[in-house]
């Protein structure tokens with residue numbers, strides 16, 4: 001008997017892009033073939049088409065395709081003129097790109113602690129650090145980058161209100177969360193601008209690098225279009241501002257177009273898998289809790305173990321059973337060699353500690369999560385986790 005499809009030994013991917021590809025392979029091949037025919041590899045009609053679909057799906061008035069999630073963050077910050085002398089507040093527990101962008105623009109990232117329950121930015125800590133920066137008067141508070149970590153929307157109404165009160169730009173790093181919603185509204189309209197990543201493993205992924213910026217603001221959208229093409233004006237050889245080469249290419253747009261019809265169902269399948277995990281593990285480990293009114297996109301499924309030793313046991317047991325797992329993230333950003341100096345610079349009097357971010361790094365563990373997990377797959381993973389506690 002072949003073992004490959006037996007439920008007990010079928011390989012379980014951490015992210016599964018092959019199962020999805022099998023469903024849409026014909027559309028992908030046809031989409032790429034069309035581009036080989038028309039030859040508009042850059043800014044082709046596929047880019048316009050996916051921008052319209054992203055706006056429609058998210059409810060945002062404008063969608064601007066760009067070359068990656070990182071470039072989406074960068075272009076959005078460049079459009080605000082954020083740079084030297086500016087403080088940009090962002091969580092210490094996130095992917096490196098969130099902090100890299102303000103630093104690359106000469107601004108200073110100010111790391112903020114996260115809430116233990118949601119893994120997202122802690123508003124009380126944000127207010128405290130904002131007050132410290134404002135009091136020192138060395139840096140101008142300019143922006144908050146809220147991250148919807150693992151797919152769960154941050155508390156956008158509160159972040160946006162705080163930003164409005166202090167004249168700051170609210171930027172949503174929704175790289176892990178496309179499809180997530182808050183108060184019945186999909187991410188894309190909760191902040192002044194929303195950055196998406198189409199890195200292959202994200203909830204909507206292409207077959208290379210890609211991203212988009214969503215906004216309701218027509219002036220911002222126009223600036224984003226200019227900045228992604230070297231700051232061009234109405235004509236191609238009029239340069240209005242310093243921009244970059246940050247475009248989404250036609251082939252990646254065609255991949256996204258082929259995947260869009262699956263997205264709604266895939267989000268439901270992720271939600272179902274999260275439900276199975278929660279039911280199987282919820283009374284033994286800390287599983288993600290989705291607050292009232294929020295909907296997670298379930299980009300990544302992360303549990304909390306008691307401590308590092310227990311996490312190591314679970315990881316070892318999973319590895320022995322041939323099951324993948326990952327640690328997002330093993331180190332808070334303020335401890336990263338590249339960012340430690342900026343962290344020290346942000347609040348001269350000495351930044352308060354970031355205990356929750358530090359603690360989560362010692363005991364978080366992410367389990368396989370994708371729309372093509374069966375209930376038996378989740379059961380197998382959960383059984384191995386439980387056996388190692």
Ligand SMILES: *Cc1c(COP(=O)(O)O)cnc(C)c1O
Pocket residue numbers: 068069070071094095097098147173175176196197198199209210211
């Ligand atoms: C993936 C990711 C990014 C960067 O996206 P790329 O497309 O890889 O540049 C930024 N922020 C977060 C939180 C991410 O997970």
